[in-house]
Amino acid sequence: MTGKTTVNLPLRIYGRSAELDAVAALSDRLRAGHGGALLLVAEPGLGRTALLARAARDFAAGTGPRPGSAAPADCRPPLAGGPALLRAVAGRIDAVPLHRLCAPVGAGPGGAGPGGGAGPGAGPVDPSALLGGFAGGPLLLCADDVHRWDAASRAALGVAARRAPGHPRAVGFLLSAAEHRADDPGLRGVPVVRLGPLEDGPATALLDALTGEDADPSVRDELLYEAEGNPALLTALVARLSPDQLRGHRPLPRPLAxxxxxxxxxxxxxxxxxxxxxxxxxxxxxxxxxxxxxxxxxxxxxxxxxxxxxxxxxxxxxxxxxxxxxxxxxxxxxxxxxxxxxxxxxxxxxxxxxxxxxxxxxxxxxxxxxxxxxxxxxxxxxxGPDARLAAELVAAAAPGTPTSGTERTAALARAAGLTAPGNARTTRLTDAAEYARQAGRPRRARELLAGTRDAAAHDAVRGRAELVRGALALRDGPVGDAYEALLMAAARLDPYDRERALAARTEAMGAAWAAGDVAACLAALAPESGPAFPVRVPESGAAGVPESGSVREHQLPARGHQLPARGHPLPARGPAFPPDPLSDYRAGLRTALRGDLPAAREPLRRVLERARDDDDPARLLRAGVAALVLGDAGAACHANARALAVARSRGLAALTPQVLEHLAYAELRAGQHARARAHAQEGLRAAHRAGQRNVAAHQHAILAMIASVEEDAAAVAAQAGAALAVARPHGLVQAATLAEWASARADLCRGRAGEAAARLGPLTRPGPHRGHFAVRMLALPCFVEAAALSGEPAHARAAVEEFAVWAAQGCDPQAPAQLARCRALIAVPEEADALYALALVRHEWAGGDFERARTQLLYGMWLRRRRRPGEARSRLRDARVAFERCGAPAWAEQARAELRAAGEAPAPAPAGASPVARLTPQQLRIARCVAEGATNREVAARLCVSPRTVDHHLRNVFALLGVRSRTELARLVDRAEKG
Structure with a gap:
């Protein structure tokens, strides 16, 4: 046993949909009786030969190549160069529907090596002979590595390939050449298809096939990054590793490739x-x-x-x-x-x-x-080690020198490589990693941190490495891991570096917040008993612990306590330091999380006031959080917009995605959906560039919320799915809750109240393992609406009473109007009218076109069901116009459908409009359910009506649409939804 992984799978084509479509089009052309040609070009290892083998097999089988089908494990014996091709033409090739031709490196007699001739006695190839020698049915000639053919044969092949489209016989040429020979004069004029590196999805699928989906996630990431989308390299890398290395039980070899x-x-x-x-x-x-x-x-x-x-x-x-x-x-x-x-x-x-x-x-x-x-x-x-050269590198990259973050990363990494193991080496690696992280290069930062696991390093030095490691995991990894790393960093830094210890605890609070864990948030925000005096950390002859790449000496007080040996008690703590810059922020959040929002207002207001003219992006981000806790979305937008301006001006690649996330969320809360969309899309691109998948997941969740206002259910599902794909394995409860809320709101827009209630119920109930504590109250009005409309008023009433307590604290300007609307939904008819009217008055005070339009829509629906069509039409028209004004077309269509049901004459359908547009709202809901495969009884249970009512509406739907089966109905509804 070699201990290496054996890669022995049938050759498959992963991705390459555009290339496979081009080859399939050539095959179809041949079967239609016409000739054609294609030239596949690519760098080594990108799959030219595999694609030719696949085309050969599929053409022989009478099929066109499609993604995912296996290619044969072996091929016919290769023929080398133009003379061999001509001999094949003169032989029995007319009886063979397909042949594959290769020209391997250093071909034998009749072949050609790079730049070689056609072999002994070989003369130039006649293009007419290439085409005229074929007889019979359609034929596809696949020739690999034609750039290795002799010049005369290559030129003849090119002429034949160019003539093939107009030739009377159905002869096709599928050729391949190296990328750097794509412009060879002999091949000019042949249509070219270029193969680039595999995209992430196909490369991941190939890796899963090679490893049996048994690779550790971190190992998978390393392999995909190292292979750069090259399938041959990826296959070789997997073959190099043992099963234990693939599973993460043993370290990977370095370098990996x-x-x-x-x-x-x-x-x-x-x-x-x-x-x-x-x-x-x-x-x-x-x-x-x-x-x-x-x-x-x-x-x-x-x-x-x-x-x-x-x-x-x-x-x-x-x-x-x-x-x-x-x-x-x-x-x-x-x-x-x-x-x-x-x-x-x-x-x-x-x-x-x-x-x-x-x-x-x-x-x-x-x-x-x-x-x-x-x-x-x-x-x-x-x-070998060179302390003097290392010191020169550190000095050349010190703050104040005209160097960028990436230059400091390179200098400090090289300096660490020249430094003997110890505190100085670990410190330099940590500083290099932090600069790499700030520059938006998390992979490089992790590579550098891998060298800091030195058990002999001092706690203050190891604590700083854990702080960087935790900050990386917070933005790209399970947030539970980030939380533990950051608390460990804080514990190690506490006696020596109070500022960094507090920063670590604040970051840990951010990890707990993302995970929706109130107890963990409070633990990270717990007040400290007071810091120790800062001390000098000895570094084997080097200077003190540097801050952000510079040397910062931690001075002792006059008595001069020396750093104790590991395991010995620390010196007594000195008097308490003055309040730290984070004190108001931490105290305000701690009080708010304990449920005392009135007491939290004063410290959080001070955070806002200090940030009014601030230019520190981290403090501005904290001010934005404070503003949202206070219910001031406008102030949050202002603080985060200022933070974005600062981050952009300073080129803070690692911080910019997070700032854009905070800004987009604040704008979402303020009802500025168009701005939120623009910033979330920009933030998504920035997060991907910086390797911050957690931030990207939050941006997807925000975009899902916006899509639930502005787009259709398919767009919501796409964004929510992208958010949940990362949020669930990484423990991002806030992003997951937003994504689920967006999906429920899309259900409500489509009249699927039961599904919305089922989705929102677990998220809005109190207690652990539920929705996020900062989102559940915001989503509660949606749950009340869904529960009330789906016939579950008991659940709605309990939620309304909890929402009333929260709304009274003044944390959301929309809450009073939403509370009146929620009460109207569960009220007796004698009270509902006044409650809807009260909700509309309160909307005037709070602003927000979308929420006001939703109240108008629900009020109009209620009036219609109370047989007051004139009043209903007035409210529904207002709702439709408001939805159109705030860019919510799907919601406007729902209002329009309700208007038709209330007796408003429908507007003339535009030319080419789907007949589905003629259905009433209830008919459309039933048609959608049937199109999804539901039986009449299932539809009745979902819409809270009787099966007889469903049967009645369904007969009318069949008559209006002119369909005869549920299958025809499903196709028609599907086309209408996509169109």
Whole structure:
């Protein structure tokens, strides 16, 4: 047993829907009696050969290729080059409906290696012979790696492929070539289909198939990231790992994609190059590796060529690499044909040659003008610890120097690599990780933190590493893990760094808030007994613990307590410090979470007042939270908008997604749906760029809420599903509650009150394992409406009484109007009229077009059922206009349908409108239920009517729509819903 994972699955095609459709179109054309041609081009490992094999099998079977079908495990013996093709044409190919042709590297007699001839005695191929030699039915010729054919055969093949569409016989050519040879003169004019890297979904599906879905989630992420969408590389990486490594029981090898794996994917293109060319490519790859900018395009050509001259290389050595498409020089930069080629050019060389390359580059960089880059190359050339060079790197990246966050990350990471194990090394790795996190590079931050697990490091140093680790998990990982890491950080930092300890506890409160755990929030917000005096942490000859990459010495008081040995009691605490900047925020939230909102107002108002002219985005975010707790959505919008302006101006890549999330939510609460949508969409893109899946899940939940106002049920389901896909495994109860609430509101809009009540019931009941504590009261009016309309007034009454207590505290300006509406829904007829009127008056005070329109709609529906159609039409018209004004077309359509039921003449249906538009609201509800597969009894139970009523309406629906079966009805309703 080798301990490696055996990958022995039938070859499958994952993704590639557009490419498969193009091949299927070619096959269909051939079966229709017409010729055609396609040229598939791709970088190594992206699946050209697999796609050809799949096309060959499917054409032979008389089917078109479709995603997900297996390709054959073996192929016919390959034929090499144009002469072999001509021999096949002259032979019995007329009796074979399909053939596959390959030209492997270093082909034998009659074949051609790269740039080789056609073999002994082979003459040029006649294109007419290629086409004229075929007889019989449709034929698809699949030729792989045609860029390796000799020039004459390749040109003849190109001519034949170009002539095929107009040829009288149904002959098709499906060719493949390397990406860098796509513009070969002999192949010009043949339609090209390019294969790029696999997208995340297909790559994940391939990985699951390779591993039997048995890989640890963190290992899966590592493999997908390392493979960069290259299926061949992904397969090789899985084969390299043992089952224990795949399951996360043993550490992964580093680097994950070693030289052997990379060379196995793209190495043949490098191996064919001259030695001087490979050395020059090593210099270019080393220059890129030392560049602190992770998004840099290529390497500086002047620096690379300068180092090449010092090594005695002619710059013309780059020419063979350009000819083969491995690298090119353009605009002062040398760029590789792909990241895998660059990685292979660097990692395949021995470490001694890599260090020599960096030494050459360091000597070619102006040390005065580009000090940091010069130091980075010197560090990469070092073969062991170098305290002096490490200190130079730290100084070059210190705050106040003209360096960016990514440059400081690179400098501190290199400095850590030159530092002996101990406090100084762990501190530098932690600082580098924090800069990477702030720059929106969480994966790099985690890589750096992996080196900080040093049991010998001091608690103050380890506490800072846990703080960064917890902050990363809070935005991309299970929030329960983040909570524990942040509390551990706080406990370790308490005696030495009060400011960071408080920051850790506040972040832990954020994790508990996202998880909907009030007790955990209160534990994180608990007041401290007082901090210890700050002390100097010894660092094996280095300076004190740095703050954000700088050296900050923690001075002792006059008595000079020394840091105690681990396990010994700490010195006595000194007098309490003055109130910390977070004191009002923490005290206000703590009081509010205990249910005493009146007492929480004063400290939270002070938080708002201090932030009025503030330019610190973290404090502005806290002010936004305070404003929402106080029920002032306008102030929350203002604070978060100011935080966004600051974050954008400072380029805070890690903070910007969170700021956009807070701003979009505040705008949602304020009823500014269009603004909330714009900011949530921007925040979603920013969260994906920064690798913050938890923030992205919240943005999806916000977009689901907006879609429940502005779009249809399908849009709500898509956004809610995306939110729940992350929220459930990561414990994001707030995002999950918002997503479920949005789905319930979409149900209400479609007249499915029973489903909405069933969805909202568990979320709005008090107690643990329910909906989020900060959302359930906001969603309670929806539950009351759903319960009342679905015939469950008892459940609605209990919820109304709880909502009344909350509304009295003044935390939501919409609550008084919503309370009157809720009471109207469960009131006796003699009282309901006055309660609806009261709700409308209160809406005038609170504003909010959407909620007021919902009250008008419910009031109109109630009036219609009380046989007061004239008054009902007035209210329903107001509701329809208000819904249209606030951009809620689905709700406006519901109001329009109720108007028709109240006797209003329907507007003429637009040309081409679906006949479903002629149905009454009740008929439409029944038709939708039937279209979903419900029986008459199930429809009756869902809509709280009798089966006889359902039967009566269904007969009318069949007559109005002119359908004869439930299947026809389902198709018609489905087309209408999608149109």
């Amino acid at each position: 070693d030289a052997a794996v990379l060379l196995g994917t793209v190495g043949d293109r490098l191996a064919a190059l001259p030695a001087d060319t490979r050395l020059l490519l090593l210099l270019a790859a080393a220059a890129h590796a030392a560049d602190p900018d992770p998004d840099a395009v290529g390497a500086d050509a002047a620096q690379v060529l300068g180092a090449a001259r010092r090594a005695g290389l002619d710059p013309a050595a780059l020419d063979p690499a350009e000819t083969e498409g491995v690298a090119r020089s353009d605009g002062g930069r040398i760029t590789f044909g792909g990241t895998l080629l660059r990685r292979a050019a660097y990692d395949s060389e021995p470490s001694s040659r890599r260090r020599a390359a960096h030494a050459l580059l360091a000597s070619s960089v102006d040390a005065e003008r580009h000090r940091l880059l010069h130091l980075l190359h010197r560090a990469a050339a070092a073969d």
